[in-house]
Amino acid sequence: MNSIYFFELFGTLVFAISGMLAAIEEKMDFVGVIILGFVTALGGGTLRDLLMGNTPVGWMQDNNFLYLVLLAIPICFLARKYIAKLRRSFFLFDSLGIALFTILGTQKGLDANLSVLISILMGVVSATFGGVIRDVLANKVPLIFRKEIYATACFAGGVSFILLSKVIPWESLTMIICALIVLLIRYLSVKHKWGIYVRPIN
Amino acid sequence: MNSIYFFELFGTLVFAISGMLAAIEEKMDFVGVIILGFVTALGGGTLRDLLMGNTPVGWMQDNNFLYLVLLAIPICFLARKYIAKLRRSFFLFDSLGIALFTILGTQKGLDANLSVLISILMGVVSATFGGVIRDVLANKVPLIFRKEIYATACFAGGVSFILLSKVIPWESLTMIICALIVLLIRYLSVKHKWGIYVRPIN
Amino acid sequence: MNSIYFFELFGTLVFAISGMLAAIEEKMDFVGVIILGFVTALGGGTLRDLLMGNTPVGWMQDNNFLYLVLLAIPICFLARKYIAKLRRSFFLFDSLGIALFTILGTQKGLDANLSVLISILMGVVSATFGGVIRDVLANKVPLIFRKEIYATACFAGGVSFILLSKVIPWESLTMIICALIVLLIRYLSVKHKWGIYVRPIN
Numbered sequence: 001m002n003s004i005y006f007f008e009l010f011g012t013l014v015f016a017i018s019g020m021l022a023a024i025e026e027k028m029d030f031v032g033v034i035i036l037g038f039v040t041a042l043g044g045g046t047l048r049d050l051l052m053g054n055t056p057v058g059w060m061q062d063n064n065f066l067y068l069v070l071l072a073i074p075i076c077f078l079a080r081k082y083i084a085k086l087r088r089s090f091f092l093f094d095s096l097g098i099a100l101f102t103i104l105g106t107q108k109g110l111d112a113n114l115s116v117l118i119s120i121l122m123g124v125v126s127a128t129f130g131g132v133i134r135d136v137l138a139n140k141v142p143l144i145f146r147k148e149i150y151a152t153a154c155f156a157g158g159v160s161f162i163l164l165s166k167v168i169p170w171e172s173l174t175m176i177i178c179a180l181i182v183l184l185i186r187y188l189s190v191k192h193k194w195g196i197y198v199r200p201i202n
Numbered sequence: 203m204n205s206i207y208f209f210e211l212f213g214t215l216v217f218a219i220s221g222m223l224a225a226i227e228e229k230m231d232f233v234g235v236i237i238l239g240f241v242t243a244l245g246g247g248t249l250r251d252l253l254m255g256n257t258p259v260g261w262m263q264d265n266n267f268l269y270l271v272l273l274a275i276p277i278c279f280l281a282r283k284y285i286a287k288l289r290r291s292f293f294l295f296d297s298l299g300i301a302l303f304t305i306l307g308t309q310k311g312l313d314a315n316l317s318v319l320i321s322i323l324m325g326v327v328s329a330t331f332g333g334v335i336r337d338v339l340a341n342k343v344p345l346i347f348r349k350e351i352y353a354t355a356c357f358a359g360g361v362s363f364i365l366l367s368k369v370i371p372w373e374s375l376t377m378i379i380c381a382l383i384v385l386l387i388r389y390l391s392v393k394h395k396w397g398i399y400v401r402p403i404n
Numbered sequence: 405m406n407s408i409y410f411f412e413l414f415g416t417l418v419f420a421i422s423g424m425l426a427a428i429e430e431k432m433d434f435v436g437v438i439i440l441g442f443v444t445a446l447g448g449g450t451l452r453d454l455l456m457g458n459t460p461v462g463w464m465q466d467n468n469f470l471y472l473v474l475l476a477i478p479i480c481f482l483a484r485k486y487i488a489k490l491r492r493s494f495f496l497f498d499s500l501g502i503a504l505f506t507i508l509g510t511q512k513g514l515d516a517n518l519s520v521l522i523s524i525l526m527g528v529v530s531a532t533f534g535g536v537i538r539d540v541l542a543n544k545v546p547l548i549f550r551k552e553i554y555a556t557a558c559f560a561g562g563v564s565f566i567l568l569s570k571v572i573p574w575e576s577l578t579m580i581i582c583a584l585i586v587l588l589i590r591y592l593s594v595k596h597k598w599g600i601y602v603r604p605i606n
Contacts, residue, residue: 026545031555046455051248053257055457060522118262132339137536139545141228141341151233253450255459320464334541343430343543353435 004107007100007175012065014097016041016072019134024076026138033076036134038069043130048105048122052112095153095186099179101127102154103161110162120158127154149189157182206309209302209377214267216299218243218274221336226278228340238336239278240271245332250307250324254314293392294385297355301384303329304356305363305377312364322360329356351391359384408511411504411579416469418501420445420476423538428480430542437480440538442473447534452509452526456516495594496587499557503586505531506558507565507579514566524562531558553593561586 019040023033042059049057059065105126109119128151135142161178168174221242225235244261251259261267307328311321330353337344363380370376423444427437446463453461463469509530513523532555539546565582572578 028545031553035555050252050454051257051259051262053255053457055455056516056518057455060455060518063519063521066521066525112258114258114262115265117265117268121268136338136540137546139341139543141230142339149233151237252454253459253461253464255457314460316460316464317467319467319470323470338540341543343432344541351435353439 004104004175008104009064009068011097011100011104012041013068013072013075014094015044015101015130016069017076018094018097019130020072020076022134022138034069034073036137037072037076039137040130040134041065041069041072043133044101044126044128045105045130047129048108048126051125052108052114052122054108091186091190092183095183096179098127098150098154098186099157099182100175102157102182103175103178106158106161116162120155120162123158123161124151124154149185153182153185153189156185206306206377210306211266211270213299213302213306214243215270215274215277216296217246217303217332218271219278220296220299221332222274222278224336224340235278236271236275238339239274241339242332242336243267243271243274245335246303246328246330247307247332249331250310250328253327254310254316254324256310293388297385297388298381300329300352300356300388301359301381302377304359304384305380308360308363318364322357322364325360325363326353326356351387355384355387355391358387408508408579412508413468413472415501415504415508416445417472417476417479418498419448419505419534420473421480422498422501423534424476424480426538426542438473438477440541441476441480443541444534444538445469445473445476447537448505448530448532449509449534451533452512452530455529456512456518456526495590499587499590500583502531502554502558502590503561503583504579506561506586507582510562510565520566524559524566527562527565528555528558531555553589557586557589557593560589 016037020033020037022040023036026032028036042065045059046057049055102123104123106119106123108126109122110116114122132142157178160181161174164174164177165171168177218239222235222239224242225238228234230238244267247261248259251257304325306325308321308325310328311324312318316324334344359380362383363376366376366379367373370379420441424437424441426444427440430436432440446469449463450461453459506527508527510523510527512530513526514520518526536546561582564585565578568578568581569575572581
């Protein structure tokens, strides 16, 4: 489906930029910037494909994903100057990215006849694991473990997608609604500093 | 075989609890606790399955593994209070877990017609790699690199399993003996602070 | 082809030694030394094989790779004493290793009908990812992100290999020339402290 493919490419670009900006902040060299952009953008989908046995993994069979990572380089240079101002729009892009990848991953799981729970998990892995690899390579405790509701928003998006798919006949509409749900949860959790802790941080 | 499956589920539960306790100590949020429990419990088997080409990997085809990880959450909450007292029984559980996973992994390697050496390695990977991923995600040098005889105990368990399988006709008995060997090595190495160092730590 | 296989084994040995020396410097125990040697030597090829869907991965079907990792242990003990003196020859070995693995990986990509760009990337992954895993396990920011032109040299080697393969009819000659190109770039970049930075490190 064309709209899904477009969303996948767009999510790849957004994640590549987010990874590259992280590398620049860490004062990595040019190669580090590219690699971090690459793994952030494609790491989640790669793990999903490996777990599902879809090899060669997606981006190896379609150069467009690589081109988008390369396209992120000049965008990143420009963005660097406006990074402070861009932070808000980046939050939007990143949240949109995880929303799209969650839904795409969930759909791929269902297509492969995996159980509903595992399919949602494939969605969450697609959406979040690129960022986990990014943080591991930058030698940090992954953000996902400390940040406001992040994986939880993905999970909620995946569950919504499963439920709404049974009610709404138009896939695109379902996807948009689910993406909005993820965005809303992310927005509210950041605004109100929501978090689910086993015990308070002292 | 039912007893093997039971052992696999039991090892999963034990490892999930060990990962979650590590996450709580690191003051991760609720999602971090679940993820760390998940990767600790299923990471070793996942890597083994990926290396062997068994995809979709095991836990994706049997929700029971996921349910056990979820079951570990309430257990973990309760265990938290008694963690100091539980440390000794945890050592027992963890050692039992690596013993079981070593033997299961070795058997899976043999079943896939891999060489004996590689099969034992699959066992060691199954037993230890979940903990390695746990430590990497928690931004620590993996315990396996510093702890008393750990991977070595697994390796010894795998070798014993190979040797005893040829002598003892009852698989269950072989497994129990091998598990006891791993437990014994772990117990002695911790008690006497055994370690194999290339040079002494100054 | 015999010469390719020989190069692959030689590269494995060299990388195993480099990983073990890193583990000794980190004061890891004996098991840590073996594991770090193992992942450094075989990690890159493993990731390449996983991404391409070649499972069980290469070293699981040919014990020679494992034997070479084990052979690296005594070599490493001896090398330890002369490590300061050996640093220059190690630079040579390591550069030769990445040159060989880049070319082998690129060739494997082409053989699997992957696009030229993806094939070169498979070469770079083969050459560099073992070192990335080594650094992640040792809890460091991977060297590849900070070092002088490293992945870039691999990339240049892969591109040269693609181009020269079309001109030179003798594969062995092409490989030797490409390896020399990688060596030369590495040598010059270290000598002149070349680096490509997005912005200068303050």
